Amino acid sequence: MILESARKMISKYTLCDCCLGRQYGGLARGVTNRERGRAVKLVLAMEGHMESKKVGADGTGTANDTVNANDDGNVDGSGNGNGNEKADGERLLRALATKGGFQPAANVLGGACGGSGACYLCGGELDRVREYAEGAAKALEGYGFGNFLVGVRVAGEVAEREDALKTEFAIEFGESLKMEASREIGKEVSKILQKDVEFERPDVVVTVELPGPGFEVRSMPLFISGRYRKLVRGIPQSKWDCVHCGGKGCEVCHGTGKIYPISVEEIITCPVIAATGGAGAKFHGAGREDVDAIMRGNGRPFVVEVKEAKVRAVDLQALEEAVNASGGGKVEVVGLKYSDKKRVRSLKEKAKVAEKVYRALVELGCAVPEEALRKLEKSFKGGVINQLTPNRVLHRRADKLRLKKVHEMTARAVGDRMIELVVRCQGGLYVKELISGDEGRTKPCVADVIGCSARCVELDVIAVNEGA
Numbered sequence: 001m002i003l004e005s006a007r008k009m010i011s012k013y014t015l016c017d018c019c020l021g022r023q024y025g026g027l028a029r030g031v032t033n034r035e036r037g038r039a040v041k042l043v044l045a046m047e048g049h050m051e052s053k054k055v056g057a058d059g060t061g062t063a064n065d066t067v068n069a070n071d072d073g074n075v076d077g078s079g080n081g082n083g084n085e086k087a088d089g090e091r092l093l094r095a096l097a098t099k100g101g102f103q104p105a106a107n108v109l110g111g112a113c114g115g116s117g118a119c120y121l122c123g124g125e126l127d128r129v130r131e132y133a134e135g136a137a138k139a140l141e142g143y144g145f146g147n148f149l150v151g152v153r154v155a156g157e158v159a160e161r162e163d164a165l166k167t168e169f170a171i172e173f174g175e176s177l178k179m180e181a182s183r184e185i186g187k188e189v190s191k192i193l194q195k196d197v198e199f200e201r202p203d204v205v206v207t208v209e210l211p212g213p214g215f216e217v218r219s220m221p222l223f224i225s226g227r228y229r230k231l232v233r234g235i236p237q238s239k240w241d242c243v244h245c246g247g248k249g250c251e252v253c254h255g256t257g258k259i260y261p262i263s264v265e266e267i268i269t270c271p272v273i274a275a276t277g278g279a280g281a282k283f284h285g286a287g288r289e290d291v292d293a294i295m296r297g298n299g300r301p302f303v304v305e306v307k308e309a310k311v312r313a314v315d316l317q318a319l320e321e322a323v324n325a326s327g328g329g330k331v332e333v334v335g336l337k338y339s340d341k342k343r344v345r346s347l348k349e350k351a352k353v354a355e356k357v358y359r360a361l362v363e364l365g366c367a368v369p370e371e372a373l374r375k376l377e378k379s380f381k382g383g384v385i386n387q388l389t390p391n392r393v394l395h396r397r398a399d400k401l402r403l404k405k406v407h408e409m410t411a412r413a414v415g416d417r418m419i420e421l422v423v424r425c426q427g428g429l430y431v432k433e434l435i436s437g438d439e440g441r442t443k444p445c446v447a448d449v450i451g452c453s454a455r456c457v458e459l460d461v462i463a464v465n466e467g468a
């Protein structure tokens with residue numbers, strides 16, 4: 001079957017060893033398509049040679065006469081007599097010598113091979129794998145990476161030719177030019193750079209145009225995770241564009257384009273971008289605290305996603321110090337480490353089930369006796385809170401009801417009408433509203449239980465405990 005289809009193919013089309021061998025690329029392991037192609041050509045040359053030795057049926061015709069008379073280039077191998085078989089054999093040898101560029105066949109005919117132009121499928125490009133690899137390696141200069149992947153973009157008409165050929169010859173176990181070229185160029189690049197090809201999660205991908213030259217390098221995002229603490233109030237987690245100018249800069253924002261001069265995001269991502277030579281960075285936090293809330297204790301988990309990082313082997317200890325210097329005592333990070341995209345997803349999911357511990361300073365509308373505080377602690381222990389989206393965030397969040405659990409609440413008087421609460425609760429509960437009641441949108445609330453108005457004047461996140 002292999003020899004039958006290969007014989008037809010090489011008789012009709014000029015094919016290099018790789019392109020012929022690739023049509024059987026799914027068969028036999030541990031060999032290259034070039035080797036497959038050569039092996040098939042060799043067996044065909046031997047077949048052709050054997051057939052050409054046959055004497056004509058009438059015992060008269062010479063080989064040359066017969067070949068010239070029937071040389072229409074379509075050898076179907078179904079010789080119906082010894083005379084035809086001899087002619088077919090010679091035709092096959094000639095096809096191998098010219099279209100196949102196969103010297104052993106040319107030797108039988110006593111001439112040089114070649115003469116039918118470039119390979120019908122690859123146009124001879126697969127003989128230039130080394131050049132492509134050198135180009136790809138050069139394109140990767142300036143990028144820091146541990147591993148890489150070579151992708152190949154095959155010109156449309158080349159891919160179409162190959163598809164048509166596969167259909168014409170009912171090729172079942174072939175490989176694509178794209179696959180072969182990526183693999184073979186990848187192997188060469190690996191030799192040049194002494195780095196490994198990585199299929200699953202490469203640091204960089206270099207896309208090679210075929211035919212070329214054309215090289216495009218894409219650095220995969222680099223992920224660095226850690227936890228941050230925010231030690232002062234008045235800093236938002238993410239940069240807020242000025243509402244008046246949309247970030248362009250105007251009189252209201254003094255040309256900064258921002259509502260707040262600095263954010264946790266900027267404090268952390270700027271040194272990260274500087275250290276990695278990235279084109280930009282995205283900040284992913286496990287939830288967020290209010291602008292006026294402090295985030296202390298074990299810190300809030302985050303991941304920074306760096307785009308187009310040039311340097312991937314960063315000294316994380318030095319980076320941590322750089323971030324903390326940039327934070328100037330207002331924001332600090334701990335435990336920086338390399339991370340991945342999966343972590344970003346789990347960060348978002350775990351943020352919803354994470355347990356948070358808050359410390360709130362609450363101003364009351366009346367003085368309350370000690371037993372009211374004990375009652376407060378008791379009534380909220382293990383309680384479920386019905387909370388509609390707070391009025392203050394309604395302009396940017398959908399109005400919906402959320403049920404959140406308060407695991408524990410402790411209360412102590414710290415002044416005449418001041419109490420301090422420590423609330424351990426499910427992530428996503430708005431604690432300021434748990435205290436005030438938010439005009440009936442949060443039930444039950446601290447104000448109702450105590451029996452007078454209650455307002456959170458200071459809020460600190462003192463722990464974020466991620467779910468397993």
Ligand SMILES: [Zn+2]
Nearest residue numbers: 016019119122
């Ligand atoms: Zn080829």
Ligand SMILES: [Zn+2]
Nearest residue numbers: 242245250253
């Ligand atoms: Zn503005």
